[in-house]
Amino acid sequence: xxxxxxxxxxxxxxxxxxxxxxxxxxxxxxxxxxxxxxxxxxxxxxxxxxxxxxxxxxxxxxxxxxxxxxxxxxxxxxxxxxxxxxxxxxxxxxxxxxxxxxxxxxxxxxxxxxxxxxxxxxxxxxxxxxxxxxxxxxxxxxxxxxxxxxxxxxxxxxxxxxxxxxxxxxxxxxxxxxxxxxxxxxxxxxxxxxxxxxxxxxxxxxxxxxxxxxxxxxxxxxxxxxxxxxxxxxxxxxxxxxxxxxxxxxxxxxxxxxxxxxxxxxxxxxxxxxxxxxxxxxxxxxxxxxxxxxxxxxxxxxxxxxxxxxxxxxxxxxxxxxxxxxxxxxxxxxxxxxxxxxxxxxxxxxxxxxxxxxxxxxxxxxxxxxxxxxxxxxxxxxxxxxxxxxxxxxxxxxxxxxxxxxxxxxxxxxxxxxxxxxxxxxxxxxxxxxxxxxxxxxxxxxxxxxxxxxxxxxxxxxxxxxxxxxxxxxxxxxxxxxxxxxxxxxxxxxxxxxxxxxxxxxxxxxxxxxxxxxxxxxxxxxxxxxxxxxxxxxxxxxxxxxxxxxxxxxxxxxxxxxxxxxxxxxxxxxxxxxxxxxxxxxxxxxxxxxxxxxxxxxxxxxxxxxxxxxxxxxxxxxxxxxxxxxxxxxxxxxxxxxxxxxxxxxxxxxxxxxxxxxxxxxxxxxxxxxxxxxxxxxxxxxxxxxxxxxxxxxxxxxxxxxxxxxxxxxxxxxxxxxxxxxxxxxxxxxxxxxxxxxxxxxxxxxxxxxxxxxxxxxxxxxxxxxxxxxxxxxxxxxxxx
Ligand SMILES: Nc1nc2c(c(=O)[nH]1)N[C@H]1C(S)=C(S)[C@@H](COP(=O)(O)OP(=O)(O)OC[C@H]3O[C@@H](n4cnc5c(=O)[nH]c(N)nc54)[C@H](O)[C@@H]3O)O[C@H]1N2
Ligand SMILES: Nc1nc2c(c(=O)[nH]1)N[C@H]1C(S)=C(S)[C@@H](COP(=O)(O)OP(=O)(O)OC[C@H]3O[C@@H](n4cnc5c(=O)[nH]c(N)nc54)[C@H](O)[C@@H]3O)O[C@H]1N2
Ligand SMILES: [Mo]
Numbered sequence: 001x002x003x004x005x006x007x008x009x010x011x012x013x014x015x016x017x018x019x020x021x022x023x024x025x026x027x028x029x030x031x032x033x034x035x036x037x038x039x040x041x042x043x044x045x046x047x048x049x050x051x052x053x054x055x056x057x058x059x060x061x062x063x064x065x066x067x068x069x070x071x072x073x074x075x076x077x078x079x080x081x082x083x084x085x086x087x088x089x090x091x092x093x094x095x096x097x098x099x100x101x102x103x104x105x106x107x108x109x110x111x112x113x114x115x116x117x118x119x120x121x122x123x124x125x126x127x128x129x130x131x132x133x134x135x136x137x138x139x140x141x142x143x144x145x146x147x148x149x150x151x152x153x154x155x156x157x158x159x160x161x162x163x164x165x166x167x168x169x170x171x172x173x174x175x176x177x178x179x180x181x182x183x184x185x186x187x188x189x190x191x192x193x194x195x196x197x198x199x200x201x202x203x204x205x206x207x208x209x210x211x212x213x214x215x216x217x218x219x220x221x222x223x224x225x226x227x228x229x230x231x232x233x234x235x236x237x238x239x240x241x242x243x244x245x246x247x248x249x250x251x252x253x254x255x256x257x258x259x260x261x262x263x264x265x266x267x268x269x270x271x272x273x274x275x276x277x278x279x280x281x282x283x284x285x286x287x288x289x290x291x292x293x294x295x296x297x298x299x300x301x302x303x304x305x306x307x308x309x310x311x312x313x314x315x316x317x318x319x320x321x322x323x324x325x326x327x328x329x330x331x332x333x334x335x336x337x338x339x340x341x342x343x344x345x346x347x348x349x350x351x352x353x354x355x356x357x358x359x360x361x362x363x364x365x366x367x368x369x370x371x372x373x374x375x376x377x378x379x380x381x382x383x384x385x386x387x388x389x390x391x392x393x394x395x396x397x398x399x400x401x402x403x404x405x406x407x408x409x410x411x412x413x414x415x416x417x418x419x420x421x422x423x424x425x426x427x428x429x430x431x432x433x434x435x436x437x438x439x440x441x442x443x444x445x446x447x448x449x450x451x452x453x454x455x456x457x458x459x460x461x462x463x464x465x466x467x468x469x470x471x472x473x474x475x476x477x478x479x480x481x482x483x484x485x486x487x488x489x490x491x492x493x494x495x496x497x498x499x500x501x502x503x504x505x506x507x508x509x510x511x512x513x514x515x516x517x518x519x520x521x522x523x524x525x526x527x528x529x530x531x532x533x534x535x536x537x538x539x540x541x542x543x544x545x546x547x548x549x550x551x552x553x554x555x556x557x558x559x560x561x562x563x564x565x566x567x568x569x570x571x572x573x574x575x576x577x578x579x580x581x582x583x584x585x586x587x588x589x590x591x592x593x594x595x596x597x598x599x600x601x602x603x604x605x606x607x608x609x610x611x612x613x614x615x616x617x618x619x620x621x622x623x624x625x626x627x628x629x630x631x632x633x634x635x636x637x638x639x640x641x642x643x644x645x646x647x648x649x650x651x652x653x654x655x656x657x658x659x660x661x662x663x664x665x666x667x668x669x670x671x672x673x674x675x676x677x678x679x680x681x682x683x684x685x686x687x688x689x690x691x692x693x694x695x696x697x698x699x700x701x702x703x704x705x706x707x708x709x710x711x712x713x714x715x716x717x718x719x720x721x722x723x724x725x726x727x728x729x730x731x732x733x734x735x736x737x738x739x740x741x742x743x744x745x746x747x748x749x750x751x752x753x754x755x756x757x758x759x760x761x762x763x764x765x766x767x768x769x770x771x772x773x774x775x776x777x778x779x780x781x782x783x784x785x
Pocket of ligand 1: 078079080096097210243244245246247249250251271272273274276314315316317318319398399400401435436437674675676677678679681682683684775
């Protein structure tokens with residue numbers, strides 16, 4: 001692998017689109033206006049219908065809004081936050097779920113005519129927002145070698161083309177098969193089966209860029225790579241800690257759980273460099289309440305519910321330090337009142353490593369904690385006191401913790417905090433690893449993992465009578481580097497936008513362009529379709545809101561939410577085009593074309609009747625017994641041993657893990673930059689140019705800085721700057737970002753993803769899990785010319 005390669009010095013090959021076009025082009029200047037004073041409420045309701053009607057029209061809006069997240073409907077395409085176990089409301093969705101639905105159910109179309117009109121290079125000059133606005137892909141398309149345009153292709157020919165390229169590889173390991181977390185269980189299971197029968201474990205996924213560090217940390221600490229809290233636990237908790245997560249934008253239905261918890265008297269601590277509005281105040285997060293006129297009145301005149309009792313503006317990546325501080329305060333309180341703060345019985349019976357951990361905590365000085373977190377001592381102590389007093393604590397976290405060099409160790413401090421009070425495996429308490437994509441957790445359960453455990457492979461071997469490859473495959477970052485080094489020659493993406501979601505955009509673009517073939521199963525046009533290998537395929541599929549008709553009848557699919565609950569999903573809109581196939585049908589078609597008579601699997605049968613896929617899942621994956629029968633009756637929970645205080649770890653117990661605080665010494669003029677989502681995007685899909693919760697309107701090329709830092713650096717508000725990132729002597733530049741003064745700690749900066757992914761060095765990854773460090777990027781600023 002080409003470890004020492006400096007991406008700045010690599011020239012893109014001339015016959016292809018310039019890799020610079022991999023970056024979204026400039027957009028108009030943003031204005032800084034009023035930020036929302038609360039999350040949800042009437043503005044969210046109005047936005048919901050504005051997006052819905054604008055994209056889907058009235059009839060489809062109504063149909064979609066009534067069926068989303070219903071037990072007889074479809075699972076929202078947005079985030080992985082669970083729906084209630086029991087009775088569900090008329091409107092079980094949120095503003096941003098509505099945007100995701102509307103974006104899929106849009107009436108606009110990207111047809112073969114469209115691709116005739118626009119060259120690939122012309123399309124690459126458009127913004128991500130524009131690309132998504134063009135609508136749904138309608139036909140399979142191919143870019144032939146040297147072609148400037150995509151042209152239509154028949155499905156059979158498309159499968160044959162991919163099969164030919166795959167079969168002419170010297171080894172199956174020269175191909176890679178990416179998955180994005182929207183892919184449903186049935187499609188994911190079939191896909192990994194195909195990939196392993198083909199002969200490789202190169203199964204990178206969006207988890208590699210998302211919660212990989214959480215999985216690694218949780219496995220080692222509690223023996224399962226998933227959280228333990230359930231939705232019901234939020235009703236019982238007395239303290240909820242939210243670290244590095246912006247629920248009002250990214251998991252708006254979580255606001256309902258938080259509002260209820262607060263009304264029941266729970267306290268809340270938020271730890272975030274930004275004072276996100278959704279951590280401060282919420283008004284009526286439930287759309288269904290607006291069927292009652294009183295709700296409108298209470299919204300207009302009421303204050304809503306105050307959320308955080310303590311909002312701590314930690315320095316970027318100061319979390320490990322502050323978590324240690326909170327636990328040190330608990331320890332000092334335990335010393336004052338022995339046996340009253342720590343759950344000694346739980347610690348004795350269920351944990352290992354306690355003494356070493358406590359010794360490390362005693363050795364860590366308060367000065368080091370304050371210096372490492374950037375948080376005043378009194379605030380840390382106040383948080384520690386709240387934690388010391390809690391009998392039922394839930395800790396929630398997301399990308400603010402996972403995308404750093406020390407992410408695994410930081411997340412293990414969250415688990416330590418829970419273990420001290422015995423907050424794992426009891427009602428009202430637990431670890432809440434808040435997942436992103438709606439089925440990202442399910443995809444892993446289905447075996448989408450480059451380093452899947454041997455028991456899973458053994459079960460596959462028994463069920464399908466073949467020898468799955470045993471060598472670990474490449475995760476996302478290794479895939480990019482292997483493509484760049486010409487080791488991987490064929491890229492297949494099942495959903496997602498690998499190019500724009502990945503770090504080091506220019507380098508990744510070069511890597512994609514070095515492939516012989518890049519093929520993507522997609523619903524909407526994105527930049528990943530425009531920066532291609534010598535040949536490229538767009539394989540358009542139906543979305544989750546659409547009817548899935550197969551030869552044996554209409555099908556449903558299943559997903560797993562963030563809390564390990566399996567539910568079914570059945571679309572009810574007409575597919576966007578008659579030429580679309582479902583994801584399972586595409587995978588089956590591809591598998592049949594590639595593996596031919598060599599396969600032990602009847603791909604036609606599985607692609608035609610998903611009950612047969614579920615029967616196989618039931619026999620391979622623990623917890624899915626009688627899958628078809630059970631899922632027809634109701635949702636069900638997967639087993640989670642940690643919830644029962646069974647910890648399948650090396651020690652047979654839950655492990656305390658001590659870790660040292662990371663100190664970022666910043667040279668003069670340097671900042672640590674984090675990359676965040678605006679309120680109007682879903683990952684690389686841009687729905688609009690506003691971020692109203694933060695008061696940014698009409699543009700995304702902004703950089704949030706502390707007003708004092710702006711002054712000190714001799715910059716002025718709204719000035720355009722170029723951002724340079726620094727990593728082991730390498731430099732990367734992103735041009736023209738507008739300076740926005742914001743309440744962010746000194747020497748910290750924030751920009752939107754994916755515009756600044758070009759600055760994230762491909763080799764800068766979290767220790768032990770290889771996840772890109774998209775939230776700790778060392779940068780300097782220079783005025784734009
Ligand atoms: N509408 C919408 N919903 C989504 C998504 C979307 O893009 N749009 N994406 C989905 C996906 S895949 C995911 S993974 C989730 C992402 O959900 P989140 O994790 O909430 O998303 P981010 O905006 O990446 O960052 C979260 C928060 O981390 C904070 N943060 C940044 N750096 C640090 C740090 O060093 N320490 C701490 N403590 N906090 C920090 C930011 O200020 C921000 O508030 O949302 C899912 N849901
Ligand atoms: N700098 C920076 N980089 C990041 C992050 C960050 O916080 N900062 N976050 C990371 C995270 S958490 C994640 S999860 C990744 C996201 O990475 P991905 O999951 O790869 O990206 P998305 O933007 O969610 O993918 C959008 C595309 O998916 C396709 N799509 C939508 N619905 C469907 C469907 O039903 N089926 C199929 N087949 N395709 C569909 C559409 O064509 C759409 O253009 O990005 C990561 N990258
Ligand atoms: Mo994610």
